[in-house]
Amino acid sequence: MSLQFFNTLTRRKEPFEPIHPGQARMYTCGPTVYNHAHIGNFRTYVFEDLLRRHLKVKGHRVTHVMNITDVEDKIIREACARGIELDQGDALNPPERIPLDEVTEPFLAAFHDDRRALRIEDAESYPRATRYIPQMVALIRKLMEKGLCYESEGSIYFSIQRFPRYGCLSGHRLDSMKAGARVDQDEYEKDDARDFVLWKGRREGEAFWKTELGEGRPGWHIECSAMAMEILGESFDIHCGGEDNIFPHHENEIAQSECATGKRFVNYWLHSRHLMVEGKKMAKSEGNFFTLRDLIDKGHDAITIRFALARQHYRDSLNFTFEGLKAAGEERRRWTDLLLRLEEITAPGAVSESLRDAVANSDREIEAALDEDLNTPQAIAHLHELTTEANRRIDSGEMTAAESAAVVGVFRKWDSVFAVLPEGRGSLDAEIEALIEERLAARKSRNFARADQIRNDLAARGIILEDTAQGTRWKRG
Ligand SMILES: [Zn+2]
Numbered sequence: 001m002s003l004q005f006f007n008t009l010t011r012r013k014e015p016f017e018p019i020h021p022g023q024a025r026m027y028t029c030g031p032t033v034y035n036h037a038h039i040g041n042f043r044t045y046v047f048e049d050l051l052r053r054h055l056k057v058k059g060h061r062v063t064h065v066m067n068i069t070d071v072e073d074k075i076i077r078e079a080c081a082r083g084i085e086l087d088q089g090d091a092l093n094p095p096e097r098i099p100l101d102e103v104t105e106p107f108l109a110a111f112h113d114d115r116r117a118l119r120i121e122d123a124e125s126y127p128r129a130t131r132y133i134p135q136m137v138a139l140i141r142k143l144m145e146k147g148l149c150y151e152s153e154g155s156i157y158f159s160i161q162r163f164p165r166y167g168c169l170s171g172h173r174l175d176s177m178k179a180g181a182r183v184d185q186d187e188y189e190k191d192d193a194r195d196f197v198l199w200k201g202r203r204e205g206e207a208f209w210k211t212e213l214g215e216g217r218p219g220w221h222i223e224c225s226a227m228a229m230e231i232l233g234e235s236f237d238i239h240c241g242g243e244d245n246i247f248p249h250h251e252n253e254i255a256q257s258e259c260a261t262g263k264r265f266v267n268y269w270l271h272s273r274h275l276m277v278e279g280k281k282m283a284k285s286e287g288n289f290f291t292l293r294d295l296i297d298k299g300h301d302a303i304t305i306r307f308a309l310a311r312q313h314y315r316d317s318l319n320f321t322f323e324g325l326k327a328a329g330e331e332r333r334r335w336t337d338l339l340l341r342l343e344e345i346t347a348p349g350a351v352s353e354s355l356r357d358a359v360a361n362s363d364r365e366i367e368a369a370l371d372e373d374l375n376t377p378q379a380i381a382h383l384h385e386l387t388t389e390a391n392r393r394i395d396s397g398e399m400t401a402a403e404s405a406a407v408v409g410v411f412r413k414w415d416s417v418f419a420v421l422p423e424g425r426g427s428l429d430a431e432i433e434a435l436i437e438e439r440l441a442a443r444k445s446r447n448f449a450r451a452d453q454i455r456n457d458l459a460a461r462g463i464i465l466e467d468t469a470q471g472t473r474w475k476r477g
Contacts, residue, residue, distance in 0.1 A: 008269040026238035027228040030066040033107040036291040040275040044242040047314040049120040064123040070104040091133040091211040117302040119419040129223040136226040154201025170247035186220035221252035239266040272314040304329040342404040349400035362386040
């Protein structure tokens with residue numbers, strides 16, 4: 001079966017046919033770097049990572065661009081509150097560092113640390129909006145030349161009535177919108193569809209650039225159109241984001257880009273649904289708002305968090321619970337423990353036909369599940385079935401080393417998508433060593449409950465600890 005995705009634009013599943021066969025060009029809306037990304041953001045970024053990894057398994061060469069929004073309303077407000085220099089310089093002759101970097105760079109570095117902890121692969125490019133001001137200015141000028149925008153009080157607005165397809169992505173109807181009504185904010189509600197701002201003229205107390213359009217700064221929506229087309233070309237394959245990006249952000253990206261080029265901007269729009277925590281919308285006021293760092297500080301493991309985010313299909317809303325996180329940890333442990341067992345097997349002998357069939361079936365079913373709009377829960381269910389079957393064969397003493405290698409092969413292949421297993425025998429050992437270190441630290445700080453818990457957890461995995469005068473040793477029991 002071929003790879004297919006649910007396309008928000010057409011509202012149906014479609015086979016994936018890239019513009020250039022064998023190459024997948026995708027753009028994903030990245031973080032706004034004015035605070036730490038929360039787990040709702042990471043749900044989307046993990047989905048996009050699973051997508052890029054599966055595209056690679058399917059043999060595509062992936063060019064993935066994730067932008068960094070380092071200028072928009074909230075960042076400007078923060079910079080203003082901190083009294084940071086307002087003049088960001090000449091857009092065509094930019095200095096190496098700009099004053100706004102003082103607000104954004106610590107959060108940009110933190111974002112990369114967080115995504116690496118979650119094993120989110122490096123994208124091919126992470127363009128920062130502040131480094132693409134000339135491209136945004138050029139795009140706005142193009143739209144002005146075509147008579148699609150107008151100026152008011154020094155700012156430039158896109159006239160949505162001039163793009164008859166406006167609403168094609170979100171389903172918003174153009175005839176219900178107020179002609180000539182304008183909106184200046186970067187984010188606004190669906191009921192509020194109106195002419196949106198491309199360029200904000202300089203305002204008292206706000207950061208600005210000196211450009212051909214005069215002094216001012218770009219609106220948020222033009223940033224993504226300019227960076228996407230600069231790096232990926234005027235038409236490319238996939239654009240992703242969270243469902244809250246559909247309107248107005250992605251709707252506006254389509255309008256600006258397609259009006260400027262007269263070409264289809266993106267062929268496949270993929271959106272992940274939102275994340276709730278313990279059944280409620282995540283909100284600081286509810287006390288259920290978590291960044292990745294909050295969860296790690298509570299003692300949760302980043303890879304288990306990745307698994308908890310990947311276990312739900314991306315188009316279903318995800319109810320993140322601590323119970324679910326625990327279950328994700330246990331499921332992951334089942335796979336890790338199986339790998340430990342498999343690596344111990346040394347029995348000679350060939351691969352039996354029944355095992356060869358079982359492995360080939362699993363492999364086929366997992367691939368078919370992921371091909372079907374990235375159905376991760378289905379693929380994981382097949383890996384669990386294989387786990388049960390492999391454990392049964394080991395228990396009955398019928399597994400040979402060659403068979404063990406065949407099972408490990410399927411797990412390793414699909415872990416190139418899920419990325420939740422230790423990275424090889426050495427790192428399994430490293431995981432155990434790390435737990436022994438943690439137990440030692442717990443004992444030193446007289447946290448005996450934690451120390452005992454680690455010993456018991458390891459025992460449950462068949463790892464026996466021996467405390468000696470020279471330190472703690474371990475062996476497989
Ligand atoms: Zn964007």
